[in-house]
Amino acid sequence: MSLLSRVSNAMQRIAPLSLAALEWDNVGILLEAAKPRPDAKRVLLTIDLTTTVLAEALEDPSVGVIVSYHPPIFSAWKSLSMGNLKQNLVLQCAANGVSIYSPHTSLDSCANGVNDWLASLIGPGTVTPITPAQPDRTGGQENVGEGRILQLAEPKPLSTIIGEIKKGLKLEHIRVARAPCHASDEQKLIERIAICAGSGASVLGPVTADLYFTGEMSHHDVLAAVAKDTSCVLAEHTNTERGYLGHVLQGRLSKELEVDEFDGPVDVVVSRCDQDPILIE
Incomplete structure (x- = not known):
């Protein structure tokens, strides 16, 4: 062969x-x-x-x-x-x-794929696809599909999650847009995180979450997220992959x-x- x-x-x-x-x-x-x-x-x-x-x-x-x-x-x-x-x-x-x-x-959507790996940098918690794959397209895998929702086992301050992402991706700096409710770590904790490797705005935009974690989003997509009390962590497109x-x-x-x-x-x-x-x- x-x-x-x-x-x-x-x-x-x-x-x-x-x-x-x-x-x-x-x-x-x-x-x-x-x-x-x-x-x-x-x-x-x-x-x-x-x-x-x-x-x-x-x-x-x-x-x-x-x-x-x-x-x-x-x-x-x-x-x-x-x-x-x-x-x-x-x-x-x-x-x-x-x-x-x-x-x-x-590779993004499969079991133990890129998005599952990104979720593992932050967990533990329950991980499910944002858009589950149709039954005839799973390839025999379970819990697969587009994007991931990470429901943390215990809520965390945004600063803690930022530190975990930096460590997992081996980056000194990442871009962060804090929603007003996450302006300080004494305010609302992060419980629900929507994740999409690469350029994730189209996948994450419709999702209700405390945090969007992706590689890149446009200026206006970030503004829209922050306006609905969703903070954004942007690690640059390929750094998430x-x-x-x-x-x-x-x-x-x-x-x-x-x-x-x-x-x-x-x-x-x-x-x-x-x-x-x-x-x-």
């Missing part, structure tokens, strides 16, 4: 593609190299396929598959040229025998790939070059 087939089968067990937002997302095998690299037995995990991540992959002859959380092929293309950044990256992968797989929103690769996915994918170990061992590594483009200096 090819390395790409093994990765695709393993990822389907971890994050069934039926859980993705198929109405707009682009997930699964995005590129199957016509001539795969010989003897490639390494999978590179990244949030974004950038020029630096691509260089990292191509410099390592063992890398045969890139699992890029964000799909480098998203909207339809009518042509392929080296002058277009995304097309350039994909063409270089094809020319060098490296395939691409993207799980994106299926990247830590999951090393903390969870690397180990899970390695274990799932052992199912097909008769085809040889596979090494799963996390990109050293992948990072959020926005820094607070």
Whole structure:
């Protein structure tokens, strides 16, 4: 069995593609190299396929598959040229025998996925999906769907939760919009938290919660949240996703790939070059 087939089968067990937002997302095998690299037995995990991540992959002859959380092929293309950044990256992968797989929103919505991991940084408590998956799209998993609601076992001050998020995401700074009722820790405690990795306004906006935890929201979405006594914690888009690769996915994918170990061992590594483009200096 090819390395790409093994990765695709393993990822389907971890994050069934039926859980993705198929109405707009682009997930699964995005590129199957016509001539795969010989003897490639390494999978590179990244949030974004950038020029630096691509260089990292191509410099390592063992890398045969890139699992890029964000799909480098998203909207339809009518042509392929080296002058277009995304097309350039994909063409270089094809020319060098490296395939691409993207799980994106299926990995957000699955059991023990990105949103469950974010909730675990704050818990303990009860975790449920904001929008449960339809029964025919769960892929056999339970308690899955879009976003997460974390009902804390014990209410906490907002400052305590901010500290837990910083520690879990290994960040020195995050953006916070405090609703008037959370202006000080002596005021209302946080009990109910709505969570969505990445850009979460469309998922979180309709939800009644004490706190929204996501990567980014627009200025006006933040104002609307604060006006209804919901504070917001914004850690930047990919900072809410990247830590999951090393903390969870690397180990899970390695274990799932052992199912097909008769085809040889596979090494799963996390990109050293992948990072959020926005820094607070």
